[in-house]
Amino acid sequence: MPDEIKDTPEDQSGDKPSEESKGAGEQGSRGAGEPRERGAEEQGQIISASAEHGSPTDDAPVEEAAAPPPAEDKPAAAAEATSEEKPDAPAKDAAKPAPPRAPDARKPPPPRAAAPPGDRPAKPPPAKKGPVVTVEITDDPFIDRIKERFTGAITEAVATHGQQILVVKKDAYVDLCRFLRDDEEYPFDMCSDLTALHWPDRKGQEFDIVVNLYSVSKNRRLRIKTAIADGEACASVTSIWAGADWMEREVYDMFGMRFEGHPDLRRVLLPQDWPGHPLRKEYPIGYQDNEWTDKHLDYREVDYDTSLIDVKYAERR
Amino acid sequence: MQEQNSVKSRETLFDAEEMVLNMGPQHPSTHGVLRVLLKLDGETVTDLDCDIGYLHRGVEKIAEHDTYAMITPYWDRLDYVAAVSGDLCYVGGVEKLLQVEVPRRAQYLRVILTELQRIASHLLWLGTHAIDIGAVTVLLYCFREREEILKIFEDFIGARLTAHAFRIGGLWWDIYPEFEERVRDFLDILPDRIEEYEVLLNANRIWLSRTVGIGVLSSEEAINLSLTGPVLRGSGVRYDVRKAQPYSSYEEFEFEVPIGENGDTYDRYLVRMEEMKQSALIIEQALDGLPEGPVMAKVPKVIKPPAGEVYFPIEAPKGELGVYLVSDGSNKPYRMRIRPPAYINLQSLKRMAIGHLVADVVALIGTIDIVLGEVDR
Numbered sequence: 117m118p119d120e121i122k123d124t125p126e127d128q129s130g131d132k133p134s135e136e137s138k139g140a141g142e143q144g145s146r147g148a149g150e151p152r153e154r155g156a157e158e159q160g161q162i163i164s165a166s167a168e169h170g171s172p173t174d175d176a177p178v179e180e181a182a183a184p185p186p187a188e189d190k191p192a193a194a195a196e197a198t199s200e201e202k203p204d205a206p207a208k209d210a211a212k213p214a215p216p217r218a219p220d221a222r223k224p225p226p227p228r229a230a231a232p233p234g235d236r237p238a239k240p241p242p243a244k245k246g247p248v249v250t251v252e253i254t255d256d257p258f259i260d261r262i263k264e265r266f267t268g269a270i271t272e273a274v275a276t277h278g279q280q281i282l283v284v285k286k287d288a289y290v291d292l293c294r295f296l297r298d299d300e301e302y303p304f305d306m307c308s309d310l311t312a313l314h315w316p317d318r319k320g321q322e323f324d325i326v327v328n329l330y331s332v333s334k335n336r337r338l339r340i341k342t343a344i345a346d347g348e349a350c351a352s353v354t355s356i357w358a359g360a361d362w363m364e365r366e367v368y369d370m371f372g373m374r375f376e377g378h379p380d381l382r383r384v385l386l387p388q389d390w391p392g393h394p395l396r397k398e399y400p401i402g403y404q405d406n407e408w409t410d411k412h413l414d415y416r417e418v419d420y421d422t423s424l425i426d427v428k429y430a431e432r433r
Numbered sequence: 434m435q436e437q438n439s440v441k442s443r444e445t446l447f448d449a450e451e452m453v454l455n456m457g458p459q460h461p462s463t464h465g466v467l468r469v470l471l472k473l474d475g476e477t478v479t480d481l482d483c484d485i486g487y488l489h490r491g492v493e494k495i496a497e498h499d500t501y502a503m504i505t506p507y508w509d510r511l512d513y514v515a516a517v518s519g520d521l522c523y524v525g526g527v528e529k530l531l532q533v534e535v536p537r538r539a540q541y542l543r544v545i546l547t548e549l550q551r552i553a554s555h556l557l558w559l560g561t562h563a564i565d566i567g568a569v570t571v572l573l574y575c576f577r578e579r580e581e582i583l584k585i586f587e588d589f590i591g592a593r594l595t596a597h598a599f600r601i602g603g604l605w606w607d608i609y610p611e612f613e614e615r616v617r618d619f620l621d622i623l624p625d626r627i628e629e630y631e632v633l634l635n636a637n638r639i640w641l642s643r644t645v646g647i648g649v650l651s652s653e654e655a656i657n658l659s660l661t662g663p664v665l666r667g668s669g670v671r672y673d674v675r676k677a678q679p680y681s682s683y684e685e686f687e688f689e690v691p692i693g694e695n696g697d698t699y700d701r702y703l704v705r706m707e708e709m710k711q712s713a714l715i716i717e718q719a720l721d722g723l724p725e726g727p728v729m730a731k732v733p734k735v736i737k738p739p740a741g742e743v744y745f746p747i748e749a750p751k752g753e754l755g756v757y758l759v760s761d762g763s764n765k766p767y768r769m770r771i772r773p774p775a776y777i778n779l780q781s782l783k784r785m786a787i788g789h790l791v792a793d794v795v796a797l798i799g800t801i802d803i804v805l806g807e808v809d810r
Contacts, residue, residue, distance in 0.1 A: 249532075249741055277529055277743045305656050309744070309755060309772040326757065328744050328772075332656055332670060335677050339744065359659025362780050370493075385486035385809060394494050395768075401498050 250276040258302055266292055281339045289325070289342040290351040296329060297356050302336055304329040307357035312367045316397045322346040323373055327353070327360075344373060352378040370395035387412070451479065454791065458487050462565040462795040465805030469782075469794065476790050481783045485776075488809035496769035501527050501736040502601060504769065509595035511771065512807040515554040517546045517586075518749040519807075520599040525680055526745035526756040527601045528730075530738040539603035539728040540682040541719045545616065546586075546598055547681075547747075548712040548719075552623070553582040554750035555705050555712075559630060562702070562799035566643045571633055578626050581619045585612070602732035613720055620713050627709055634702070644699040648785035648797045651696060658781050661774050662752025663708065664801055667693035667701030674748035681747075685722070686715045698800040705802075737764050744772075751775045751802055771810055775803040 253259045253273045259280065263270050269288035274281050284292050296304040309328040316322060321343035329338045344350050352375035353360045364375045365384040372393035375381055382388060390408065392399055457468040466487035472480035492511065496504045508519035521543055528535060535543075560575030583593040588609060590596045598604060634640045650660070655668040665672055673690040675683040691707035693700025740762040746755035752774030761767040778801050786794050 249739065276741055277532075279744060305653075307659050308746070308753065309757065309770070311757060311770040313759060313768050326770075328755070328757065332672050337678075337744070357659065358654075358657045359777060359780060362777065363659075383486075385489045387486070394491055399494075401494060 250274050253280060256280070261301075262292070262295070265295065279337060279339060281341060283341045283343075286342045286344050286348075286350065289340070290353060290356070292340065293327070293353050293356050296338070296340075302331050302334050304331045304336075304338060306330040306332055307353065307360045307363070308337070310353070310360050310363035310367065312371045312373065312395075314371060314395065314397050318343075320345050323350075323371060325350055325367070325373075347373075349374040349376045351376050352381075354378055369393070372396065456791075456794065458484070463798055464561060464803055465808075467779075467798070467803065467805055467808070469798075471786075471791060471794065473791065476792075478786045478789055478791065478794060481786050481794070483779060483782060485779070485805070486809050488805050490810065492810045493769055493771060496766055498765065500764045501738070501766065504766070505600070506595070506597050509592075509597050510806055511773065511810060512554075512749060512751060512754070512775065512804045513594055514557050514804055515550050515750045516592075516594060516596045517550040517598050518554075518747065518754060520597065521547050521681065522745065522747045522749065522754045522756050524599045524601050525747060526743055526758045527736065527738065529743045529745050530741060530758055530760055531601070531732070531736065533602055533730050533732055535603050535681070535730050536727045537682065537724045538607075538726045539730070541723050542604055542608060542728065543599060543681045544683065544686070545716050545719045545723075546589075546596075548716045549582050549585065549616070549619075550596075551712045551750045552709050553579050555709050556582075558705065558750075558799070558802045559702075562796075562802075563634065563640075565795045565799045567639060568634065568637070571630055574626065574629060574633075578619075578623065581622075585615050585619065588612075588615075600729070601736060603727070603729035605729075607728050613723075616716060616720060620717055623713050624710065627706060631706065641699065643793075643796055644702060644800075645697060646695075647698040647789060647793050648800060649695060649697045650781060650785060654784065655696065655781070658784065659777050660752070660781055662748070662750070662778065662802075663701050663704045664752065664778050664781065666691065667704045668696035669693055674746050674753050678746065680745075683715075686718045688712075688715050698796055701800050735764055737762065746772070749774055751804065751807070752778055773807045773810060775801070775805075776808045776810075779803050779808055 251274065253275050259273050259282070262282065263273060266284065266288050269285045269292070270282055271285060272281070272283035274283075282292070296302075306329065307327060308330040309326075311326050313324040313326060314322060315324065323344050323346065325342050325344065327340040329340065330336070331338075342350070350373055352364055354364060354375075355377065361378070361380070362384055364378055365381060367373065368375060368378075368381055369383040369385055370393055383390065386394070387408075452473045454471040454473055455468065456471055457463040458466040460467075463469065468484035468487070470482045470484065471478050490510075492507050495507065499507075505520060505523055508523045509516035511519050556575040556579040560572035560579075563569075563571035563575075586596045586598075587593045589606070589612060590598050650658075650664075650668045652668045652670045655665050656670060660668075661672070661674075669692050671690050671692050674680070675688075676690055688711045689707075691704050691711065693704050738758075738760040740760055742757070742759040744755055744757045746753045748754075753772065754774050755772030757768075757770035757772065758766050759768040782794075782797055782801060785797050789797070
């Protein structure tokens, strides 16, 4: 968020008129275009209303942007200066987002094309954001207690976007789950969600089982992850949380890993004899299983030359 | 010979006792294409199996091949009677991943729209639930009020059902000038109308005999089954995501989270009725305190969240609707998991129905409040 806001001042100093005219034009046209049926005098109202709150739109970020440390502005300004010198090369970069704007056929395009380069050099910060978002949990006594109890089994304890994640080895997965449910301090009595992730490139650990836990009494969330290999079975947690039943069935349905100890492991959303598991990364999206549809849905290629529709029309004629 | 005969006769004796009844998928009271296989002993349910997936569209798979902005409309089509709530869940998740702060006016408008949607969804639930049990009048009354909400939506977004109101970063449009007045008009009539339903049902002998003591779930059982929403609250657990982990500035509104005592169908009915009243209160507060300002945050045109993952739950009309987004830094999510409240709540049908009569299964499907678009995804 800080990055976007930080960008705005240069953005506006660079091509403020175009930005404003564009915003006003868009809102104005929208205001006039949408409620066309509502009568002319109301149209005026709508436009004025949109113009009114149009100005805060532009002002607010500037005010906020003034607040951040001025020191940070300098590198960004420098980046813009450098980008200004070579407007052509990054413009190609910016060519992708530009086309949607081009059909507007308004004057702005040239300055707008120059503006994205200003954005572009600022793009790297998102990558910088990544590590800042995810931090090691160090000051949480509860997590420390779990780490101590499952020494060696907890390979990672991180918080990302303020959400705590424990990565556990698969041998200790069920024990940890049972421990968490029965814990007296933070009883995680609800298995809020259970799903899986497929990482085909991670050899030997192709799947992550992701369990989102919730403690109703303590209002606390915790995410457990455990990695398993392709073809390997995962232990079921249905004996701990009955609600995990259909979630595990769905994971089996979509990813194909088996859950040991599950009372009724069948496909749940797809037909029982469906080939393949769709949420695996190698499963193509544009795939149609004609064999299955032939068998079950009596699907036939329609021969349009002799189709019934034609026959009917021919009869009518 | 003798022995064989006796075995055979015993088998027929037992076989005749149990019968498998196939309910759905085109049964009017299954609220969509839900097929329920009932094993019956006389008229009593001894076992039950839900066959779902008739409406499976593979939204989670599609999402891996679409950009972040392209995915939003799919969420309207999950729970299609509460489209706005689905949108809020998804855009909220992406905004959290992007670390975008949504303008306060947009947050308030989102609250107004989702609460209107909650009332609309509960009205639809009440009408269909009542007609399943045999009260036809209520359906007509409920649709009368629901129509008002749909009209408000239609004038705002252009769609009645799949109202695609929210965008990543805020709202696409600001509200139209008469919006506030129309919502207030609706809120003026709503309490009287809710009273009308309650006069029809609350002390209705048929209604009571069909709902009281049907499908009782204890609070421990409900939590263990991962139930959320009114189904959980009917069992006396005060868990509401709006209170527990407030989003979209819900912490600024005063409202009660109603809970039931007995965990039966009647209590879940009472909880939802009270929720409608509370939603009306929230909307009123939001309209009174509606801040001025923009409705859209500064969001990049090409949405590329940094690599990471986030789970974002909201309180949809059916329960906790969550999205688990995993980003690899590209413009498409690496994985988008939908935590569908209706799907997970439907698990409890088996637990609730065993021991009850066939006719009660209809009441129980109604009380869980499923939408098959969300169950099957």
